[in-house]
Amino acid sequence: MTNVLVCIKRVPDSSSQILLTDDEQGVEGRFVGFTVSNHEQCAVELAIRIADATGGTVTLLSVGPADAVDQLRSTLALGCHAAVLVEAEPTGLGPSDVAHEIAAVVRDHEARPDGGTSYDVVLLGNDAADSGDFQVPIRLAYLLGRPVVTGASVVEVADGNVTAHVDGPDGEETYSVPAPAVVSVLEGGPEPRYPSLKGRMAAKKIEIEMRTMSREPAGASRVRLFLPPPQPSTVELLGEGPGAAGAVVDLLEKLQVAR
Amino acid sequence: MILVLVESEAGATSEVSLETLAFARALAAEGGGIAIRAVVIGDVADRDAMSAELGAHGVSEVHQAMGDAFAAFGGASWAAALQAVREATGSVVVVAAGSTRGNEVLAHLGARLDVPMAANVVSFSGLAPFVVSRQVVGGAALEEMRLDQRPAVLTVAGHSWTAARVETPTTPSWHEFTPEVGAADLVARVVSTGTKEADHSDSLKTARVVVGAGRGAGGPEGFAAVAELAELLHGSLGVSRVVTSLGWRPHHEQVGQTGSRISPELYIPCGISGAIQHWAGCASSKTILAINTDPDAPMMTKATYAVVGDMHEVVPAIIEELNRRRS
Ligand SMILES: Cc1cc2nc3c(=O)[nH]c(=O)nc-3n(C[C@H](O)[C@H](O)[C@H](O)COP(=O)(O)OP(=O)(O)OC[C@H]3O[C@@H](n4cnc5c(N)ncnc54)[C@H](O)[C@@H]3O)c2cc1C
Ligand SMILES: Nc1ncnc2c1ncn2[C@@H]1O[C@H](COP(=O)(O)O)[C@@H](O)[C@H]1O
Numbered sequence: 001m002t003n004v005l006v007c008i009k010r011v012p013d014s015s016s017q018i019l020l021t022d023d024e025q026g027v028e029g030r031f032v033g034f035t036v037s038n039h040e041q042c043a044v045e046l047a048i049r050i051a052d053a054t055g056g057t058v059t060l061l062s063v064g065p066a067d068a069v070d071q072l073r074s075t076l077a078l079g080c081h082a083a084v085l086v087e088a089e090p091t092g093l094g095p096s097d098v099a100h101e102i103a104a105v106v107r108d109h110e111a112r113p114d115g116g117t118s119y120d121v122v123l124l125g126n127d128a129a130d131s132g133d134f135q136v137p138i139r140l141a142y143l144l145g146r147p148v149v150t151g152a153s154v155v156e157v158a159d160g161n162v163t164a165h166v167d168g169p170d171g172e173e174t175y176s177v178p179a180p181a182v183v184s185v186l187e188g189g190p191e192p193r194y195p196s197l198k199g200r201m202a203a204k205k206i207e208i209e210m211r212t213m214s215r216e217p218a219g220a221s222r223v224r225l226f227l228p229p230p231q232p233s234t235v236e237l238l239g240e241g242p243g244a245a246g247a248v249v250d251l252l253e254k255l256q257v258a259r
Numbered sequence: 260m261i262l263v264l265v266e267s268e269a270g271a272t273s274e275v276s277l278e279t280l281a282f283a284r285a286l287a288a289e290g291g292g293i294a295i296r297a298v299v300i301g302d303v304a305d306r307d308a309m310s311a312e313l314g315a316h317g318v319s320e321v322h323q324a325m326g327d328a329f330a331a332f333g334g335a336s337w338a339a340a341l342q343a344v345r346e347a348t349g350s351v352v353v354v355a356a357g358s359t360r361g362n363e364v365l366a367h368l369g370a371r372l373d374v375p376m377a378a379n380v381v382s383f384s385g386l387a388p389f390v391v392s393r394q395v396v397g398g399a400a401l402e403e404m405r406l407d408q409r410p411a412v413l414t415v416a417g418h419s420w421t422a423a424r425v426e427t428p429t430t431p432s433w434h435e436f437t438p439e440v441g442a443a444d445l446v447a448r449v450v451s452t453g454t455k456e457a458d459h460s461d462s463l464k465t466a467r468v469v470v471g472a473g474r475g476a477g478g479p480e481g482f483a484a485v486a487e488l489a490e491l492l493h494g495s496l497g498v499s500r501v502v503t504s505l506g507w508r509p510h511h512e513q514v515g516q517t518g519s520r521i522s523p524e525l526y527i528p529c530g531i532s533g534a535i536q537h538w539a540g541c542a543s544s545k546t547i548l549a550i551n552t553d554p555d556a557p558m559m560t561k562a563t564y565a566v567v568g569d570m571h572e573v574v575p576a577i578i579e580e581l582n583r584r585r586s
Contacts, residue, residue, distance in 0.1 A: 134378040135366035142370040147447040172453035223403035233560035241568040242576035
C-alpha cells in the first residue's frame with residue numbers, strides 16, 4: 001500500500017493579463033481567478049496512479065489562504081482521499097518556510113496516535129507558477145532527510161523503491177531511490193484526468209484538515225514585484241487569414257529567403 | 260570572490276555557462292575587480308581547450324571535482340563539490356546558469372547552507388545591499404530580491420546575458436580535487452540514461468530562416484506544414500517549450516531560455532504566444548513574422564510583421580503561393 005502526499009499551491013491564473021497587488025508583494029488574482037499549476041496537476045495524476053496500483057491513498061496539502069480549500073476540493077474530486085490546509089498568508093513565506101510547514105505535516109501525520117500515515121513519496125511541482133523559486137522540494141528533502149529527484153515526468157513505486165524518469169540534457173534519465181523519497185514533477189508525463197460526477201460528490205464529504213503554522217516564518221527575501229515596461233509596438237500587419245499569403249511571399253522575396 | 264558552476268555540453272563549455280560568466284564579470288567589476296573561479300564537475304573532454312575558453316571569459320582559477328562520486332549526475336553530490344570549494348575559498352557569491360542542472364544544484368546548495376537562493380536572475384542593482392531582479396510568473400513579472408546572507412546563491416536566466424570574451428585573456432590555474440561526498444549525497448543519482456536523440460540544434464542556431472511552432476500547432480500531427488515551409492525556405496524548424504514538454508517534438512528543436520538562442524535573418528513563429536522565456540531565444544532575429552489567431556499575443560506586438568489567422572490555414576496558403584510563383 002503506497003501512500004502519497006502531493007503539495008499543491010493556489011496561484012492566480014496567469015494565462016492572461018498579469019496585474020500586481022497594490023503592495024507589490026504578489027500577483028493579483030481577484031479578476032483572473034485561481035488555479036493549480038500544470039506541473040502540480042501532473043503530480044496529482046501520477047499520485048493517483050501510484051496509489052491506485054496498490055490500494056494506497058493520496059493526501060493533498062496546501063500552505064496558503066483559507067480560500068485554498070477551493071483548489072483542494074476540486075483536486076480531491078479527481079480521486080484523492082484526504083486534504084490538509086496549513087493556513088498562512090503566502091506572500092509572507094519564503095521557500096524555506098513552506099518546506100518547514102510541509103515537513104511538519106509529514107512528521108505529525110506519521111506520529112498520529114492511530115498509527116498515523118507515513119508517506120512513501122511526497123510529490124510536488126518542479127517550480128511554482130507564481131513565485132518560481134525552484135526549491136521547496138529540495139529544501140523539504142533536506143528537512144526530512146530523504147532523497148530527492150527533481151523534474152520527473154513519470155514516477156513509479158515498487159518494492160520499496162521510487163523510480164523516476166527525467167528528460168535530461170543527455171536523454172531520458174532514470175533515478176531509483178529507496179522510499180520514502182521526495183520527487184518534483186515536470187509536466188509531460190501522463191495527461192491529468194478530469195473529475196467524474198462521483199468524484200465530485202465524494203470530495204464534498206471529505207473533511208479538510210485545517211492547521212495553523214508550526215513556527216514563525218522567516219519570510220521571503222522579496223523587496224517587490226514589478227512588471228517589465230511595456231514596449232511600443234511597431235508591428236506591420238500583413239493581413240488576415242490565408243488571404244495574406246501573397247503579401248507574405250512578397251516579403252520573403254524582398255528578404256531574399258524565398259530562393 | 261565569485262564562484263561559478265560551469266556546465267559542459269557536447270564536450271565544450273555550455274553557452275549558458277559562458278553567459279553566466281558574463282554576469283559574474285559585471286558583478287566582479289562592480290565589486291572593484293573580484294576574482295572569478297569556476298567549478299567543473301567530473302571528466303572534461305579537452306582540458307586545455309576548456310581552460311583557454313574559461314580564461315577568455317574571465318576565469319582566473321578552475322577547480323575540477325574528480326572521483327567516482329561524479330561518474331553520474333546527482334544534485335546533492337554536485338552541490339557537495341561546490342560547497343567544498345566555497346568552504347576552501349570563502350566565496351561570497353555562488354552562481355550557476357538557470358538551466359535544469361543549475362537550478363537544481365544551487366537549490367541543493369541553498370538548502371545545505373540554509374541561505375536563500377534566487378532562481379533565474381536577469382540583473383543586479385546594487386551590492387550593498389545585494390539586490391537582484393529575477394523572473395517570476397513564467398517571466399511575465401520580475402521580482403526584486405535582497406540577498407543579505409553569504410554566500411549569495413543565485414542562477415542566471417538563460418540568454419538574459421550575452422557571452423563575451425575579455426580583452427586580454429589569461430590562462431587560469433587548474434586545480435583537481437576529490438571532495439569528500441557522504442553516502443546520503445550519493446543516493447539520488449542517475450542510474451541510467453536512455454539513448455540521446457539526434458541533436459540538430461547546431462543547424463537551428465545557424466539557420467538563415469527559422470519557422471517556429473508552438474501550442475497553436477494543436478498536437479504532434481500539427482507540424483507537417485511548418486516543417487514543409489522550413490524546408491522550402493532552406494531553414495530549420497524551432498518550437499516552444501510547451502511543444503517539447505508535451506512530447507510533440509524533440510527537445511533539440513526548442514528555442515528559448517532553456518533551449519537554443521537563434522539569430523536568423525527571418526523567424527516565422529506560428530502559434531507561439533511569445534512568453535519572455537521564448538523571446539530570450541529569438542530576440543536577436545533580424546526580422547520576425549508572427550502568425551497567430553490572437554492579435555494581442557505578445558509575439559504579435561513585438562514582431563516586425565504579423566498575420567492574424569489560423570496557422571493551419573495561413574501556412575499551407577503560403578506554401579501554395581511559394582510553389583505557384585516558383586513554377
Ligand atoms: C524557467 C522557465 C524556462 C522556460 N524556457 C522556455 C524556453 O526555452 N522556450 C519556450 O518556448 N518557453 C519556455 N518557457 C515557457 C514559457 O513561459 C511559455 O509557457 C511557452 O513559451 C509558451 O509556449 P507557446 O507559445 O507554444 O504556448 P502558449 O503560450 O499556450 O501560446 C499558444 C499561442 O498559439 C496561438 N494559437 C492557438 N491556436 C492557434 C492557431 N490555430 N493558429 C495560430 N495561432 C494559434 C494562441 O493565440 C497563443 O498565442 C519557460 C518557462 C519557465 C518558467
Ligand atoms: N504554498 C505552497 N503550498 C503547497 N505546495 C507548495 C507551496 N509552495 C510551493 N509548493 C510546492 O513546491 C513546488 C515548487 O515550488 P517553488 O519551489 O516555490 O518554485 C510547487 O510546484 C508546489 O508543489
